[in-house]
Amino acid sequence: MKKRYYHILIAVILAVSLFAAVLYAEGDDLSYSMNGDGSSYSVTGIGHYWDSELVIPESYNGLPVTSISTRAFEQNKSIVSVYIPDSVTTIGDFAFSGCSKLREVRLSNSLVSMGKGAFYNCTALENADLNGYLSVIGDWAFWNCQRLKSVSIPGSISSIGIGAFSGCTNLSDIRINDGLSSLSQYLFADCTSLRSITLPSNVASVGEYAFADCYGLEEIFFRNSHVNINGRAFYGVSANAHYSCSDSSWNEFNFSGYGGELRWVSHTNTVHFNAVAPSETSPGNIEYWYCSDCGRYFADAACTKEISEFDITISIVDAQRGDVDGNGVKNEDDVLRSLYHIFFGDAYKVNQDLDFNGDGAENEDDVLRLLYNIFFGNDYPLS
Numbered sequence: 001m002k003k004r005y006y007h008i009l010i011a012v013i014l015a016v017s018l019f020a021a022v023l024y025a026e027g028d029d030l031s032y033s034m035n036g037d038g039s040s041y042s043v044t045g046i047g048h049y050w051d052s053e054l055v056i057p058e059s060y061n062g063l064p065v066t067s068i069s070t071r072a073f074e075q076n077k078s079i080v081s082v083y084i085p086d087s088v089t090t091i092g093d094f095a096f097s098g099c100s101k102l103r104e105v106r107l108s109n110s111l112v113s114m115g116k117g118a119f120y121n122c123t124a125l126e127n128a129d130l131n132g133y134l135s136v137i138g139d140w141a142f143w144n145c146q147r148l149k150s151v152s153i154p155g156s157i158s159s160i161g162i163g164a165f166s167g168c169t170n171l172s173d174i175r176i177n178d179g180l181s182s183l184s185q186y187l188f189a190d191c192t193s194l195r196s197i198t199l200p201s202n203v204a205s206v207g208e209y210a211f212a213d214c215y216g217l218e219e220i221f222f223r224n225s226h227v228n229i230n231g232r233a234f235y236g237v238s239a240n241a242h243y244s245c246s247d248s249s250w251n252e253f254n255f256s257g258y259g260g261e262l263r264w265v266s267h268t269n270t271v272h273f274n275a276v277a278p279s280e281t282s283p284g285n286i287e288y289w290y291c292s293d294c295g296r297y298f299a300d301a302a303c304t305k306e307i308s309e310f311d312i313t314i315s316i317v318d319a320q321r322g323d324v325d326g327n328g329v330k331n332e333d334d335v336l337r338s339l340y341h342i343f344f345g346d347a348y349k350v351n352q353d354l355d356f357n358g359d360g361a362e363n364e365d366d367v368l369r370l371l372y373n374i375f376f377g378n379d380y381p382l383s
């Protein structure tokens with residue numbers, strides 16, 4: 001009895017392993033079709049492939065596998081990862097759309113074209129490392145890939161389809177390399193985790209609704225000298241929009257239809273200088289900000305109060321107490337300037353503090369003290 005069971009067991013094991021060996025040897029679990037060129041294959045579907053880790057082979061029947069067909073793995077609910085070999089240059093429309101378990105994808109380093117909706121609604125997908133040969137990404141290619149955190153768009157890409165990354169609600173790191181000249185409609189709409197975006201110098205136009213409802217967006221950096229922003233491109237967005245001051249064609253008033261609330265910020269390469277008191281041997285300066293892009297000087301960090309380079313220097317003569325306008329003479333003009341400064345603020349600049357009576361405050365009493373000092377001399381000293 002024992003011996004008989006033993007033989008049956010051996011036979012079963014042999015049969016199973018032979019069957020498996022045949023499957024592996026053939027490598028034809030997936031389904032394929034020959035391409036029109038007669039010398040390469042496309043993967044058309046899952047066939048009898050059973051592993052959740054999908055590995056697409058480089059070749060089939062001795063010929064290279066160069067593409068993944070339209071809708072090849074659409075709505076597959078078991079694939080967790082996919083390896084696409086470097087022989088593949090094309091991923092067809094909706095090839096992996098709705099693959100809700102798909103987490104990891106290794107894209108071919110030779111990929112040139114990714115079809116419409118290629119990874120549409122792949123809600124578990126965590127990465128998409130796009131290579132440097134890719135030239136086309138179709139419409140809605142990564143729509144609603146909610147777990148995608150970062151994407152770097154290579155400079156080889158000339159065209160990205162409508163809404164390709166819209167609804168990627170965890171996408172917080174988007175790098176756009178120089179190459180792409182326009183952003184399509186809805187491209188990054190609803191990317192609510194995005195905080196900051198830099199549009200490199202090649203980007204000359206931003207499509208309608210391209211960043212619509214990106215509620216997290218705080219800083220937008222435009223590197224082109226002039227960008228054509230289409231209607232509602234920033235619908236629902238409230239952010240600082242930084243642009244170059246060195247090109248006069250940039251005019252924030254040209255852009256009224258972008259939808260959100262953009263606070264236009266220019267002079268973004270400023271250097272801050274602290275106030276330095278003049279000494280007996282060298283002049284000092286007031287606190288100021290210098291923009292290296294346009295060579296202009298400002299009295300505030302936001303660069304709203306432009307001053308001239310002559311305004312920043314406090315000469316040794318200027319250091320004379322009471323000569324608040326720094327013209328080398330202490331007179332009624334300084335009294336007026338002090339009064340105006342106290343009432344109207346920095347629009348009337350002074351080169352020193354105005355606490356002439358030394359009571360710790362700057363007010364009308366100090367202006368009176370200065371007036372008395374000018375008329376009656378050192379009976380009314382300036383502190």
Ligand SMILES: [Zn+2]
Nearest residue numbers: 245267291294
């Ligand atoms: Zn500037």
